[in-house]
Amino acid sequence: MLDAKTRIHEPASPEEVREVIAEAAQVGRRLEVVGGGTKRSVGAVARADAVLSLARLDAVLDYAPEELVLTARPGARLKELEKLVASEGQMLPFEPPRLTRLLGARGEPTLGGVLAANLSGPRRVRAGAARDHLLGFSAVNGRGEVFKAGGKVVKNVTGYDLSKLMAGSWGTLAVLTEVTIKVLPRPRTELTLMLFGLDEQRAIQAMAAALNAPAEVSGAAHIPAAVAARAPLKAEMAVTALRLEGFEASVKARADSLAERLRRFGRIDRIDARHSRQFWTQVREVEAFAGDARPLWRISAPPAAGWRIGEAVGEALYDWGGGLVWAPWEDAAAVRAAARAASGHAMLWRGEADAPAFEPLEGPLAALTARVKAAFDPDGVLNPGRLVAEVLR
Structure with missing residues (x-):
């Protein structure tokens, strides 16, 4: 040390x-x-x-x-x-x-x-x-x-x-x-569509529909009710958000088209450029968990399976249409098991847990990673011990 x-x-x-x-x-x-x-x-x-x-x-x-x-x-x-x-x-x-x-x-x-x-x-x-x-x-x-x-x-x-x-x-x-x-x-301007009250599985479906539409969505996030109620958002129900960026006329036309496509998911509101920027800064900086003392995990998984991780470990924040999940959780084994079950991997970003920060590698992937490390830094001079399992992804 x-x-x-x-x-x-x-x-x-x-x-x-x-x-x-x-x-x-x-x-x-x-x-x-x-x-x-x-x-x-x-x-x-x-x-x-x-x-x-x-x-x-x-x-x-x-x-x-x-x-x-x-x-x-x-x-x-x-x-x-x-x-x-x-x-x-x-x-x-x-x-x-x-x-x-x-x-x-x-x-x-x-x-x-x-x-x-x-x-x-x-x-x-x-x-x-x-x-x-x-x-x-x-x-x-x-x-x-x-x-x-x-x-x-x-x-x-x-x-x-x-x-x-x-x-x-x-x-x-x-x-x-x-x-x-x-x-x-x-982008000249931006606008965010917001849907309210969706559970995790339904929110993932809505974000997938938006990302697969010809709307050029540049941000897709879901904040469940328990997390949305926290500062700084302090919302009364779950929020699912979709960002559109570009020229003003294009953004408006795409927003109209996307809102029509997503009508089956319920109420949709729009927030202007200034409030949109504030909201996406909160998502980017994971501000909902900034004051939480629990270990915080960053989990990457296929977007369609992201909701299963939150369901397994409790509170979560979903970015990248569900492909990135932030979750505070004490039980490292449970988090990693949930990530593996969703074909993803988990990394400990803050706090202490009875586990390495990076996902342990095994078998051929571990051997390949070791050979890469040996080719660039055979004596372990640079940042020794930082990547316990040498995760390079």
């Missing part, structure tokens, strides 16, 4: 990152890799000898709005990047969550941290995950070797798709020193 005397490396250049890692590999020292430090408690590093902080690698290297491409160091802060692209009428399409209040964290989330954890917000159902927008990168592996993958435009991204391997590896394979991401035009 780290203590007050733990050495902290704060390199100011990619070459200094390489030097720190190469020296650690040579002498057998293990490093905890951090950006803004906001997710250090998730699958916490257990056996590090020093900290490698990327906070000083915070520059934007290139931004070409006309090409929809941005290149930055991994320590670039999300709020500054979003402000920069917003000035050009653009956005980070994967809608990265902060989760700082949920995790009780200080500091500012960084681009490298979001990509390392492959964090995506409600827009993932339409725009894709963070990893789908990582065009290329430069990095240093656990041997202290520099390597690059991908490119700065989509057509140059060829060969092995190492970008998708790095996204979600939680800094256990290599340390990113430069990343290039795709950005997209920001």
